[in-house]
Amino acid sequence: MERKDFLRLGGLAAAGTMLGFNGQAAAIDELKAKQKAKNVIILVSDGMSIGTxxxxxxxLQRKEGRGSYWLDLYRDRNRKITRALMDTAxxxxxVTDSAAAxxxxxxxxxxxxxxxxxxxxGEFYKPIWQKMKAAGKAVGCVTTVPITHxxxxxxCVNNKSRKGQPEIAEKYLELRFDVMMGGGLEHFTPExxxxxxxxxxxxxxxxxxxxxxRSQMLNLNTSKPILGVFHEDGLPYSIDRNSSAELQAKIPTLAEMTQTAIKHLKGNPKGFALQVEGGKVDWAAHGNDIGALLYDQIAFDEAVKVALDFAEKDKETLVIITTDHGNANPGLIYGEKANQMFDSIQKYKQSNDWILSGVNKFMTAAQVIERVEAGSGFAITTEQANDLLGQYQHLDEDGLYNPRKMPFKKLAEIxxxxxxxGWxxxxxxxxxVELAMYGVGSELLPSFIKNTDLHYLMLNATHVEA
Structure with missing residues (x-):
């Protein structure tokens, strides 16, 4: 496929309702991949700025002596991949939110x-997993945030507002997707x-x-569609899970959910389409929580390896790795001791959410110092502890990602x-944002695309009609 042809299609996609879908479909018919991808796996590290x-x-290089599986794709000259930048508006x-993205x-x-x-x-646009299912493919999603997020x-669905998660849960039932796993118990229980x-x-x-x-999920042996819901709201941060035997026994990793989903979906004779989301990367970025951010990005990277390993053996799968938007734009900042200071994060044992949830306005500065040291491995000063405590005098319950208005920013600054x-x-x-593709259909990717183009690229690669 010529790059200029795909960019022409991208222009059609961006025009959206102005041109209508007949024109788009006609262009798509001309641009299908030469070899059809039987399966597509799209992995999304939600809210991943390039600094993340x-x-x-x-x-990983400094702690374990290895790079991430994602960036190792770029380093390995024997692996044929394509890369692009994507406009996320x-x-x-x-500046998009996750729903529009x-x-x-x-x-x-x-x-x-x-x-x-x-x-x-009020016009509805048919979601791509419904199109894939109508074409006979098994479809699913796994995530570390509520599956209804x-x-x-x-x-998967059409809904006027992303806030209607209870309603979205009902729509999943009607649509009978093959695998849906993540958090969000509150949207499925009477309570x-x-x-x-x-x-x-x-x-x-x-x-x-x-x-x-987790044990129920790992022991699954069924041809039935699967619903897995493992926690209230989002799943625990990976850094907190790593520090708790109880959470490790109860909560699956994103890589384990991905492996389970592929195992369940791959038997479908017409192939499958799977979305994998590292949703807690975005939540950690909203909280400026470097420990939670890095460990959830690494947990996402483990899921990337699962997908790549499958595609390498399968030879009929397109793997897409990307993010929906940046968030908070963190980065390692210059300084004489930047290396040693960055390495101190290796001592972190808990998320900032864990640290701050255990603080209240009745605690002493010494107790706050102890709490921070238990989570982050270093002792803050009495002045810094009192500064944190001062933030607890007027907490409220409003807000999407930090309803109690806990002092995440203050702790991140410390x-x-x-x-x-820095953030x-x-x-x-x-x-x-960064986008990478590996496997069948990856040749369709030009070096710069709009986010809407990815919809049509997945259809082109799998030869599924719009």
């Missing part, structure tokens, strides 16, 4: 932030839902295999004096 990818690789802003891939049209494949005038939902519906019973009644912990990591914000950014 970079620091995770440096962290939404219909309403240069996923919808650009899911529906092939840019929509406003907060929407899931629903246009400005924006990124998996954008591949968590306002309507008191027992969605687990509803899924079981519709002949789903429902699993609630940690930065010891680890040499530009606590929110999404408009950066062009």
């Amino acid at each position: 990818l970079n620091m995770a690789d440096l962290f 939404s219909a309403s802003s240069l 996923s919808s650009s891939w899911g529906g092939g049209v840019r929509v406003k932030n907060g929407s899931l494949n629903v246009g400005a005038n 924006a990124t998996p939902a954008g591949f 968590g839902r306002e309507d008191k519906k027992d969605m687990f019973s509803a899924f079981t009644a519709k002949d789903f295999a429902v699993v609630r912990d 940690q930065g004096k010891y680890n040499s990591v 530009i914000s606590m929110d999404h950014s408009a950066d062009f």
Whole structure:
């Protein structure tokens, strides 16, 4: 396929509703991959700024003497891959949220932030996993945040608002996707839902295999569609899971969920389509939490290895590795002791969420110092401890990622004096982002694309009609 032809298609995709889908479909018919990809696996490290990818690789080099599996793809000249930068804007802003970003891939049209494949005038754009399922493929999503959250939902459903997660859970039941696994218990239990519906019973009644912990998932042996929900809200941060035998026994890793999903989906004679999301990377970036960020990026990288290993043996699979947008733009900052300071993160045992959730306004400075040292491996000063304590006088319950308004920014600023990591914000950014492809259909990727182009590229690679 000529690059100029794919970019022409990208222009059509960006135009969205203005041109309509007949013109787009006609262009797609001309641009199918020479060899059809039977399977597609798209891995999304949600909210991954380039600094996150970079620091995770440096962290692994210095801690374990190896690079990340993602960047090793670029270093290995024997592995044929393609790379691109991707423009992540939404219909309403240069800075996208995860709902609009996923919808650009899911529906092939840019929509406003907060929407899931629903246009400005209420028009619905059919999500790509519904198209793949209609073509006979098995489909699924696995994530470290609620399975009803924006990124998996954008591949699967139409909904006016990403906030309607209880409703999204019901739509998953109607659509009967083959594997859906992550967090979000509150959207499936009578105790968590306002309507008191027992969605687990509803899924079981519709002949789903429902699993609630790691051992149940690993011991699955079924041809039924699978629903796995393992925790309230998002799954625990990987750094916290690594420090808890109880969490390790109960909560699967993203790599384990990915392996289970592939094992379940690969028997379908017409192939499969799987989305894998490292959603807690985004949450850690929102919290400026370097320990949580790096360990969840590394956990995502382990899932990348699972997908690549499968594709290397299978020879019929397209693997896509990317992010939906940047977040907080962290980076290792220059200084005489930058190396040693960065290496101090190797001593971190807990997330900042764990540290700050265990602090209250009645504690002493000494107790706060002890708590921070237990989580981060270094002792802050009494002045810094009192500064943190002062933030606990007026906590509230509003906000999407930090409802109690705990002092994540303050703690990150204190940690930065010891680890040499800086942040530009606590929110999404408009950066062009890294995208890599390996396997069948990867030759379709030009060096720069819009996020909507990825929808059509996946269709082209698998020869599935729009």
